Amino acid sequence: MAxxxxxxxxxxxxxxxxxxxxxxxxxxxxxxxxxxxxxxxxVFGVAAGGAVTFAWFLPLVIKDFLPDLLPNLDPEMALDxxxxxxxxxxxxxxxxxxxxxxxxxxxxxRKFLSLLTVRIGPDKVGPNGFLQTLADAxxxxxxxxxxxxxxDALLFTxxxxxxxxxxxxxxxxxxSVASNNIGIFASTNIDIGxxxxxxxxxxxxxxxxxxxxxxxxxxxxxxxxxxxAQAISYEIPMVLAMIGIVLMSGSINLIxxxxxxxxxxxxxxIMGNGALSLITNLLPNHHGNAxxxxxxxxxxxxxxxxxxxxxxASTAEVNRIPFDLPEAESELVSGYNTEYTGMKFALFFLAxxxxxxxxxxxxxxxxxxxxxxxISSIAEAELYKALSNTTINLPFVGSLFGxxxxxxxxxxxxxxxxxxxxxxxxxxAIWIRATLPRLRQDQLMEFGWKYLIPLxxxxxxxxxxxxxxxxxxxx
Amino acid sequence: xxNTLEKLVENTAKPITKxxxxxxxxxxxxxxxxxxxxRDPITTSYxxxxxxxxxxxxxxxxxxxxxxxxEHLCIACKQCERVCPDACISVIAHPxxxxxxxxxxxxxxxxxxxxxxxxxxxxxxxxxxxxFEMSSETREELVYDIKKLTLTQEQSRSYFExxxxxxxxxxxxxxxSADPSKKAPAEGGISRKAVTAALKILGxxxxxxx
Numbered sequence: 001m002a003x004x005x006x007x008x009x010x011x012x013x014x015x016x017x018x019x020x021x022x023x024x025x026x027x028x029x030x031x032x033x034x035x036x037x038x039x040x041x042x043v044f045g046v047a048a049g050g051a052v053t054f055a056w057f058l059p060l061v062i063k064d065f066l067p068d069l070l071p072n073l074d075p076e077m078a079l080d081x082x083x084x085x086x087x088x089x090x091x092x093x094x095x096x097x098x099x100x101x102x103x104x105x106x107x108x109x110r111k112f113l114s115l116l117t118v119r120i121g122p123d124k125v126g127p128n129g130f131l132q133t134l135a136d137a138x139x140x141x142x143x144x145x146x147x148x149x150x151x152d153a154l155l156f157t158x159x160x161x162x163x164x165x166x167x168x169x170x171x172x173x174x175x176s177v178a179s180n181n182i183g184i185f186a187s188t189n190i191d192i193g194x195x196x197x198x199x200x201x202x203x204x205x206x207x208x209x210x211x212x213x214x215x216x217x218x219x220x221x222x223x224x225x226x227x228x229a230q231a232i233s234y235e236i237p238m239v240l241a242m243i244g245i246v247l248m249s250g251s252i253n254l255i256x257x258x259x260x261x262x263x264x265x266x267x268x269x270i271m272g273n274g275a276l277s278l279i280t281n282l283l284p285n286h287h288g289n290a291x292x293x294x295x296x297x298x299x300x301x302x303x304x305x306x307x308x309x310x311x312x313a314s315t316a317e318v319n320r321i322p323f324d325l326p327e328a329e330s331e332l333v334s335g336y337n338t339e340y341t342g343m344k345f346a347l348f349f350l351a352x353x354x355x356x357x358x359x360x361x362x363x364x365x366x367x368x369x370x371x372x373x374x375i376s377s378i379a380e381a382e383l384y385k386a387l388s389n390t391t392i393n394l395p396f397v398g399s400l401f402g403x404x405x406x407x408x409x410x411x412x413x414x415x416x417x418x419x420x421x422x423x424x425x426x427x428x429a430i431w432i433r434a435t436l437p438r439l440r441q442d443q444l445m446e447f448g449w450k451y452l453i454p455l456x457x458x459x460x461x462x463x464x465x466x467x468x469x470x471x472x473x474x475x
Numbered sequence: 476x477x478n479t480l481e482k483l484v485e486n487t488a489k490p491i492t493k494x495x496x497x498x499x500x501x502x503x504x505x506x507x508x509x510x511x512x513x514r515d516p517i518t519t520s521y522x523x524x525x526x527x528x529x530x531x532x533x534x535x536x537x538x539x540x541x542x543x544x545x546e547h548l549c550i551a552c553k554q555c556e557r558v559c560p561d562a563c564i565s566v567i568a569h570p571x572x573x574x575x576x577x578x579x580x581x582x583x584x585x586x587x588x589x590x591x592x593x594x595x596x597x598x599x600x601x602x603x604x605x606x607f608e609m610s611s612e613t614r615e616e617l618v619y620d621i622k623k624l625t626l627t628q629e630q631s632r633s634y635f636e637x638x639x640x641x642x643x644x645x646x647x648x649x650x651x652s653a654d655p656s657k658k659a660p661a662e663g664g665i666s667r668k669a670v671t672a673a674l675k676i677l678g679x680x681x682x683x684x685x
Contacts, residue, residue, distance in 0.1 A: 029512065116508050120516045308498075435508045436501065451490075 031128050032111055036423070038130070039104040044419055047097035048412070055089035055184040058082075089184045094171045099137075102353040107133040108423075109430050116434035143342035150216035151339065159211030160340065160347035166200040167354040173197060173254045174361045177370050178415040181255050182408065193254040194246065197362060198239055201317065204355065205231035208326060208336045211348070215339035223335025226441065227326035230316055233448035234323070238313035240456040244306045244463045245366045248273055258370025263377035268369040270307045272300030275470055292470070299466040302459050307367045309456050311428070314359040316448070318352065320429060322436040325444060360425035361418075368421055371414035384410050530637045533588045533603040536581050538624045542632035543644050547625065548600035550574035555592035555601050561585045564592060579621040584614050599640045 059082035066078040107122070111129070114121025122129035147153050173196060176189035190196050205228050212224020248269060249257045261267050267274045280286050281293030316323035327335030337348045364370060373380055387409045439447070519526060528534075539548050551568035563585035567578040592601050604626075611617055626634065635642055641649070 028516070114516070115512050118511050118514050118516055119518045120520060123520075431505060431509065435505045451494075455494075 028115060032115055035111060035128070035130060036108060039108065040419060040423060043097065043101050043104050044416060046100045047093050048415070050096040051089050051093040051179075051185075054092045055086050059086045086184050087187070090172065090175055090188050093175060094168055098168060098171070098354050099350065101357060102350045103133045103137060105353045105357065105426060106136070106349075108426070109433075112427060112430045113434055116431065137346065140342055140346040143345075145342045145344065146339075148216055148339050152214040152216070155210050155214035156339075157344070159207045159214060160344045160351070162207035162210065163204050164347045164351040164354075166203040167351045167358065170197050170200045170358050171354075174358065174365070174418075177254050177258050177361075177365055178418040179411045180371060180414040182411050185411075189253070189255050191253050194242055194252040194257075197358070198235075198242070201355070201358070202231060202235055204351070211340070212336040215336075217339050219332040219334075220336050220338045223326045223328075223332050223338070226332075227319065227336060230319070230323065230325060230444065230448075233445060234313045234316035234452075237309055237448065237452040237456045238317055240453070240460055241306045241310040241313060242366065244302075244456075244460045245269055247460065247464050247467050248303075254365050254370070258365050258372065261369040262372040262380060265369070265374040268367065268374075269303055270367040272296065272303045275299045275303075275466075278470070295466050295469050298462065299470065302463050302466065303367075305459055306456075306463070307363075309452065309459070310363060310366065313452065314363065315429065315432065316444070318355045318359050320356065321433040322438050323444060324438060325441055328438060330438075356426065356429060357422060360422045360429065363425050364418065364421045368425070371418040373413075373417055383413065387413055528605040528607075530605075530639070531603075532605050533590045534607040535583065535604050535609050536586065536588075536592070536619075536624065537602055537604045537606075537626050537630075537634075538579060538621065539600050539602055539626055539631040539634065540628055542628060542635050542642050545628045547575070548598045549576045549579060550598055550600075551576040552597060554595040554597065558591045558595045560589065560591065561587055576621070579624055580618055581624060582618045583609060584617040599635070602634055602638065604634065 062078055062082040062085060066081065067073055067075050107130070110132070111121050122132035125132045125135045147156055172188045173190050173193035176185055176193075179185035179188075181189050208227040209224040212220040212222070212227070215221070245257065246252055249260050251257055251260075257269075261269055261273060263274075265271060266276050275296045278292050278296035281288035281290055281296070319326050325335075326332075327337065332338070337345055340348060373383070390407045390409045540546060541548055549566070551566055551574060553566050553568070556562075556564045556566050563582040565580045566576050567580075569575040569577045588603065590603050593603055596602075609617070634640075
């Protein structure tokens, strides 16, 4: 007893047995949940706020008040301006969601990784470290922009921008899935959605090689070369896995692929798109074709295998652990972005996380039911019906002179569901990062070319046969 | 013919079993990782929270004074100086007064914190403290003199209690007590108690050794 009081007095020079407070695991998990909930609502709020402002609120204001403010203006001109502003909505949504989302993803990754590796993680900036990435972004903004001597200044500057640009554009088809294809956002519904994504995503690799070469640094160059080799090798199984889904859905339009999976978790492509219900044919008292049952089981297994292959290949495509050879810290300092500082580095970083977000989004659309809830289609239709004719009553201003009456708010539900699914896929990516070690370069190549590509080819052959059999009943 | 068929089956089955085995191991690893989510963090944020160090942690050396009287415990026997493998201790005895040192230098830049000096010290004077924050800007600052090394009376008392040393007073009281063989050692001797008990189990009687 005496020693304890003494020790606290002596803490300045000697600190025997100063005990530290233990955190309970429950509170750690709870804090992470709070972080995820708060940041998801921030991301959603910012993006939805931007979208609503430009797609609906600003045009409304312009239509109603611009003719009063400028009496000389032709009323039709005001309508045109309103329409032009409205068409900015997808762009504004993308421009707002990307930085906020990247801020959240980096923080979420660091926090979740610290949970998995039994560490504390960032907890200094803001409450429980909620603002850590904001501080990091501010720091990067104020960093000096250095171009190394001997570097190709033009390409060196161009590379991060060229890496970031495709990441922004690829967002468009995903936006149409998230917004349930309504109003202004219907313009983002591209018929060739999947091909559009594949084409633009592979553009990013070019800028990695460009940045690696222009840096005038051996590590950067090797990083860039590895990036290109890896992208070429793993794009093939990724696209082949996509082809399997295209065979099932009969479309490359993301909305159609997503809509074919509505009506419960068994209708998702990962569970065989409803084929699993044919398993009853295998029951002894069922007077059905046993072959159909077998094909259904095989088909479901193949779909799950396709999902695994897609996750593997897209992990390699966005250069994440265990396939992060282009920036292997232990071998190549930091790979292609070794020489980059300040905002150029931030752009690389931003684009990397955006790519991961897009890869997760494509995985969700292709395999995990897109923006549909895992409930039956009847219940979902009821929900949509309830949301499609909503009147908001604010506490003092009511429904704002009828502006907030009869709103179609289905998009809120669909985009939230889509966002949450994407973040769950992202958590899976972090979980993989916390578990698996990095591959060696030759292992990577061997795995890609000798195993993954033949396996995927075989699988899509079987998928094609099963689809044909299940659809028409003839083989 | 059957041989080739067997080979064919083997060659087809091998990659499949290998793949399934690999997948199983990946899921096993991922399951192991996710089990750790429920654990407390094993890292601590050091500058804010001091680590809980044990009494026998070997860090910066220091000299004790008697916790009861406050007189310096060093008797200038130079045992520590003799035993030090790095020769980083130098004791300067008082020219006239017996069992008293005038100066005591320890070069912590040379010290490897082996703790041999603390073991040979007959008066429990030189000890390893739990203080590890001793960075300095020059090497010369790492040479501690007697003024810097000597602990205050309170600090000495806390270390005596922590390490289970017995003060002079306690030793005398122990000696004075009538029958030491039947009585347990006086309070404070936690580790010595444990040692005595352990030796008793081994069949060695230490009660008469004092």
